[in-house]
Amino acid sequence: MDTPLSIAVIGSGPSGCYIAQSLRRSFPQSEITIYDRLASPFGLVRYGVAPDHQSTKSIQSQFARLFERENVRFAGNIEVGRDISLDQLRNTHHIVVLAAGLPGDRPVGVPGEDLPEVYRAGRLTRLFNAHPLEQTGVPKLGKSVAIIGGGNVSIDVLRMLIKQPEDFVNSDIDDAVLADYVRAPAGRIDLICRSTITNAPSDPVMLAELGRIQGVRFSCPDPIEVAEGAPRTALARAKAVEGLLAIDPGTETRVEVALHFGWAPVSINGDGHVRNVELRSVNDDRRNLHLDADSVVTAVGFDFDDGDWHGLGALKANLESGAMDHGLYRTGWIKRGSRGTIAENRSCAKAVAEEIVASVDALQRQTKPGYGGLPDEVRARAVDYSAWKRVDAAETEAAPGDRSRRKFPSHEHMVAIAHNKLVQTSAGTGAN
Numbered sequence: 001m002d003t004p005l006s007i008a009v010i011g012s013g014p015s016g017c018y019i020a021q022s023l024r025r026s027f028p029q030s031e032i033t034i035y036d037r038l039a040s041p042f043g044l045v046r047y048g049v050a051p052d053h054q055s056t057k058s059i060q061s062q063f064a065r066l067f068e069r070e071n072v073r074f075a076g077n078i079e080v081g082r083d084i085s086l087d088q089l090r091n092t093h094h095i096v097v098l099a100a101g102l103p104g105d106r107p108v109g110v111p112g113e114d115l116p117e118v119y120r121a122g123r124l125t126r127l128f129n130a131h132p133l134e135q136t137g138v139p140k141l142g143k144s145v146a147i148i149g150g151g152n153v154s155i156d157v158l159r160m161l162i163k164q165p166e167d168f169v170n171s172d173i174d175d176a177v178l179a180d181y182v183r184a185p186a187g188r189i190d191l192i193c194r195s196t197i198t199n200a201p202s203d204p205v206m207l208a209e210l211g212r213i214q215g216v217r218f219s220c221p222d223p224i225e226v227a228e229g230a231p232r233t234a235l236a237r238a239k240a241v242e243g244l245l246a247i248d249p250g251t252e253t254r255v256e257v258a259l260h261f262g263w264a265p266v267s268i269n270g271d272g273h274v275r276n277v278e279l280r281s282v283n284d285d286r287r288n289l290h291l292d293a294d295s296v297v298t299a300v301g302f303d304f305d306d307g308d309w310h311g312l313g314a315l316k317a318n319l320e321s322g323a324m325d326h327g328l329y330r331t332g333w334i335k336r337g338s339r340g341t342i343a344e345n346r347s348c349a350k351a352v353a354e355e356i357v358a359s360v361d362a363l364q365r366q367t368k369p370g371y372g373g374l375p376d377e378v379r380a381r382a383v384d385y386s387a388w389k390r391v392d393a394a395e396t397e398a399a400p401g402d403r404s405r406r407k408f409p410s411h412e413h414m415v416a417i418a419h420n421k422l423v424q425t426s427a428g429t430g431a432n
């Protein structure tokens with residue numbers, strides 16, 4: 001080995017953490033830094049996974065060991081492309097791994113998508129999760145909402161919209177956003193899934209969980225049919241939906257939820273405002289349906305955002321190789337597209353780490369200083385792991401009795417706490 005290996009990982013979500021884990025095992029002497037534009041680590045585990053699914057979020061404590069015990073550096077509050085360029089990172093580190101995820105909600109691709117009451121699921125889930133770069137105000141959803149998309153993110157959105165504040169005990173939901181919504185909650189929600197119940201991408205357990213929420217009447221206007229020889233999950237999904245239909249909240253009904261499987265959106269209609277959604281049956285394209293709606297939430301996956309970070313949007317999702325150029329790799333959603341659970345990023349990261357191990361001799365000929373080679377002003381703005389722990393402690397302390405934490409939705413506020421620069425009189429600034 002010519003010089004100690006320096007590794008930069010861009011993004012501290014699951015794929016960034018998993019690849020740092022693998023690379024630490026392969027290169028115990030290396031310097032590994034995980035950069036993130038946010039002041040907090042863990043990406044979508046903190047800001048995507050629903051606030052009422054704390055058991056899923058608990059994987060953060062596993063990732064925390066990287067920074068606490070495995071000598072991996074966290075450098076938050078550094079945005080690649082703004083505070084530092086990708087080339088600067090490549091010039092100072094032997095290996096750069098992009099693990100920056102996919103921030104942009106994918107469009108559905110139907111007319112009417114630009115109407116003002118059409119909202120992207122990523123925006124809603126970030127709002128409920130108090131994402132500091134999502135201070136756009138709470139969308140006005142109205143009495144009837146159509147959710148386009150049949151995956152787990154659409155089920156998360158549905159669950160957020162049919163729960164009441166008391167259903168969020170022990171969550172880290174943004175209470176100000178929740179309060180805004182429950183002032184005028186939806187009374188009718190249509191969930192529109194293009195796939196039939198056999199092929200729908202939703203997890204049966206997630207569907208069944210909806211049945212534990214009080215005051216909801218479910219319907220499924222089409223027969224529940226599972227194709228012969230269908231996998232066990234399809235049968236479980238059908239069973240979960242049948243379980244929902246068997247619930248009768250009687251006079252306690254607060255909200256009606258209709259599940260439409262096998263219907264594709266054709267257009268979102270309205271004269272300046274959303275009025276209805278037109279659907280076409282995927283099995284019989286002569287069958288059409290118009291659903292009245294005050295607003296539409298689209299949940300059909302994620303992609304590169306409009307800024308098309310470093311031109312990567314031109315690259316198609318690639319399952320074969322993580323290598324993009326000499327010393328430059330990618331892993332996680334930015335490699336494979338917005339599919340898969342947190343755990344699925346682990347095998348992806350392992351495979352990319354193996355590619356790196358195989359090519360490391362060719363990468364290490366030059367001396368590269370790693371983190372220490374970055375400009376002073378970049379390192380000065382970094383939120384390191386101990387600084388993040390100050391924010392973590394402040395959030396936990398600020399939590400009301402029935403919440404696990406109260407996330408601060410202002411990036412500046414988080415950085416001020418991290419850097420011990422919080423003026424006491426403005427302690428509430430940015431907090432909701």
Ligand SMILES: Cc1cc2nc3c(=O)[nH]c(=O)nc-3n(C[C@H](O)[C@H](O)[C@H](O)COP(=O)(O)OP(=O)(O)OC[C@H]3O[C@@H](n4cnc5c(N)ncnc54)[C@H](O)[C@@H]3O)c2cc1C
Pocket residue numbers: 010011012013014015016035036037038041042043044045048049050053056078079080081099100101102122125153156331332333334339340341342343345
């Ligand atoms: C709403 C939602 C709910 C989900 N719920 C679940 C669930 O319950 N269970 C489950 O298993 N999976 C869930 N998933 C899927 C899971 O979150 C993903 O599989 C996983 O987060 C992808 O990991 P990643 O590291 O590739 O991307 P991300 O988690 O998105 O991490 C990317 C990181 O890169 C950082 N970054 C981006 N650009 C830059 C830049 N220019 N400079 C520096 N840093 C940057 C971001 O701030 C972020 O921290 C959910 C996904 C969503 C969207």
